[in-house]
Amino acid sequence: MRYLVLVGHDEKGGKALSPEQHQALFAAYQKYEADLKQAGVLLGGEPLKGSDQGVRISSQGGKRKLLDGPFSESKEIIGGYFVLEVKSRDEAVEWAARCPAAQLGVWSYVELREIQEIPR
Amino acid sequence: MSAPDTHSADQVGRVAGAIWRIESAKLIAVLARLLRSVDLAEELAQDAFVEALESWRKNGIPNNPGGWLMTAGRHRALDALRHTRRVERKHEQIEREQQGSLTADFDEASDGVIADDLLRLMFVACHPVLSQEGRVALTLRLLGGLTTVEIGRAFLVPEATVAQRITRAKRLLAEKEIAYELPQPADLRARLESVLEVIYLVFNEGYLASAGDDWIRPALCEDALRLGRTLSQLVPTESEVHALLSLMEIQASRAHARTGPNGEAVLLLDQDRSRWDTLLVRRGLEGLKHAESLIQRGPGPYLLQAAIAGCHARAAESRDTDWPRIAALYAALMHIAPSPVVELNRAVAAGMAFGPAIGLAIVDPLLDDPDLSDYPFLPSVRADLLAKLGRFAEAKTAVERAAALARNARERALFLQRAAEYERSGER
Numbered sequence: 037m038r039y040l041v042l043v044g045h046d047e048k049g050g051k052a053l054s055p056e057q058h059q060a061l062f063a064a065y066q067k068y069e070a071d072l073k074q075a076g077v078l079l080g081g082e083p084l085k086g087s088d089q090g091v092r093i094s095s096q097g098g099k100r101k102l103l104d105g106p107f108s109e110s111k112e113i114i115g116g117y118f119v120l121e122v123k124s125r126d127e128a129v130e131w132a133a134r135c136p137a138a139q140l141g142v143w144s145y146v147e148l149r150e151i152q153e154i155p156r
Numbered sequence: 157m158s159a160p161d162t163h164s165a166d167q168v169g170r171v172a173g174a175i176w177r178i179e180s181a182k183l184i185a186v187l188a189r190l191l192r193s194v195d196l197a198e199e200l201a202q203d204a205f206v207e208a209l210e211s212w213r214k215n216g217i218p219n220n221p222g223g224w225l226m227t228a229g230r231h232r233a234l235d236a237l238r239h240t241r242r243v244e245r246k247h248e249q250i251e252r253e254q255q256g257s258l259t260a261d262f263d264e265a266s267d268g269v270i271a272d273d274l275l276r277l278m279f280v281a282c283h284p285v286l287s288q289e290g291r292v293a294l295t296l297r298l299l300g301g302l303t304t305v306e307i308g309r310a311f312l313v314p315e316a317t318v319a320q321r322i323t324r325a326k327r328l329l330a331e332k333e334i335a336y337e338l339p340q341p342a343d344l345r346a347r348l349e350s351v352l353e354v355i356y357l358v359f360n361e362g363y364l365a366s367a368g369d370d371w372i373r374p375a376l377c378e379d380a381l382r383l384g385r386t387l388s389q390l391v392p393t394e395s396e397v398h399a400l401l402s403l404m405e406i407q408a409s410r411a412h413a414r415t416g417p418n419g420e421a422v423l424l425l426d427q428d429r430s431r432w433d434t435l436l437v438r439r440g441l442e443g444l445k446h447a448e449s450l451i452q453r454g455p456g457p458y459l460l461q462a463a464i465a466g467c468h469a470r471a472a473e474s475r476d477t478d479w480p481r482i483a484a485l486y487a488a489l490m491h492i493a494p495s496p497v498v499e500l501n502r503a504v505a506a507g508m509a510f511g512p513a514i515g516l517a518i519v520d521p522l523l524d525d526p527d528l529s530d531y532p533f534l535p536s537v538r539a540d541l542l543a544k545l546g547r548f549a550e551a552k553t554a555v556e557r558a559a560a561l562a563r564n565a566r567e568r569a570l571f572l573q574r575a576a577e578y579e580r581s582g583e584r
Binding site for chain 2: 067070073074075076077078079080119121123124126127129130131134
């Protein structure tokens with residue numbers, strides 16, 4: 037079973053970190069990634085740049101509508117993701133719970149979603 | 157700590173099961189280093205797990221359940237060692253000294269130390285003194301976290317047989333006094349080969365099990381992939397380790413495409429390539445590139461096989477396949493790991509690359525090979541080449557021979573269907 041671990045956080049919370057805290061967080065992610073790799077469950081993943089560099093695209097009345105970031109109206113944004121391959125949902129939950137974002141307090145969280153296998 | 161009432165007993169059991177799957181190999185590996193015994197390490201790891209279950213049911217699941225389990229295991233190992241030493245009536249002074257170093261051993265092991273422990277456990281579980289069956293069972297149990305029941309179901313043998321294989325393997329390790337250490341640099345390649353062989357064997361057992369059977373058999377592929385990924389982290393500089401992982405990922409990428417709607421096998425060239433798993437293809441090709449960059453004294457057998465798999469993976473359609481390169485890779489494989497099946501595959505590739513007459517010239521000498529005398533794909537390949545040369549009567553005879561050797565009804569039906577086609581083509 038494949039799972040997507042979505043790392044969500046409040047951008048303001050991230051910006052409030054001191055350089056030392058930033059460094060510690062970076063180290064925690066490195067360790068997390070190393071653990072996932074050593075356990076053989078990591079298939080992929082990347083951090084994402086800030087939402088100020090992002091864009092939302094939709095259509096309105098048949099016309100393309102672009103909304104440049106930052107997306108101030110949404111409190112939380114996706115800051116990165118991991119793709120895991122595990123044997124059970126419980127295992128996925130356990131790995132997701134070990135993600136630094138799940139341990140930092142209210143300004144960050146992890147959302148775990150199972151990847152839908154498309155029957156072809 | 158979570159409040160006890162927030163976890164039902166069942167939930168604790170499920171979480172604990174997941175923790176066991178994640179932590180058991182590390183726990184057993186660390187305990188085996190401390191205790192110098194795989195058998196005792198596994199026993200104490202299980203005891204620690206039972207202790208964890210009881211405690212978590214009472215007090216809730218701790219924030220760091222993996223660390224909790226490791227600490228419980230270490231305490232048990234320390235107790236066991238103290239007990240052994242008391243029994244041995246060591247001089248009090250010596251005992252105090254040893255306990256100094258003993259507790260040092262028990263300090264929180266760094267990630268690097270745990271990685272070494274895991275690797276040691278892999279080498280011991282795949283030790284050449286053990287039978288192949290013993291190595292497979294021990295590896296899946298100690299490093300894959302599979303139960304004896306699961307291993308039995310996966311390999312279609314009774315649980316008691318698996319238990320026996322594991323007991324025998326552990327006894328042999330103790331009898332032969334296999335040191336719980338990493339192989340000497342001079343032995344590393346040979347010992348690594350044994351580990352790679354076990355992993356690929358597990359993978360193939362899963363890969364050959366058709367879908368629709370017991371799910372646990374195809375799941376062996378995932379177990380093998382996982383072991384391969386772990387090994388590639390533990391021995392990051394060995395080309396063959398990355399090559400095996402690449403080979404398995406590329407093969408696994410075709411899992412969905414290799415069976416048709418009625419469960420029939422679909423051959424590589426007939427597969428709907430849009431059904432290949434692109435994530436695994438991409439990972440496999442990246443791994444291959446990495447393995448190639450690590451080659452030291454010429455490519456190894458897994459690298460060549462991965463490179464062949466890579467040629468197929470890169471072709472968007474089967475007609476885009478780089479057959480000359482595949483033929484060359486099979487020739488290189490014949491050079492370092494010769495086998496009649498490899499030669500037969502070389503014949504197929506050469507036939508595609510340079511014409512059926514060239515392929516047939518490679519196939520015909522194989523007809524005398526005793527290892528292939530019952531192999532249906534030898535006459536099948538020969539039939540295909542003969543038909544391409546317009547020699548339909550001979551092709552029909554050959555494919556009928558393949559049908560007679562077929563190992564199941566579905567395979568036989570496909571061969572007979574081809575025999576009928578050749579007959580029609582011959583009449584035209």
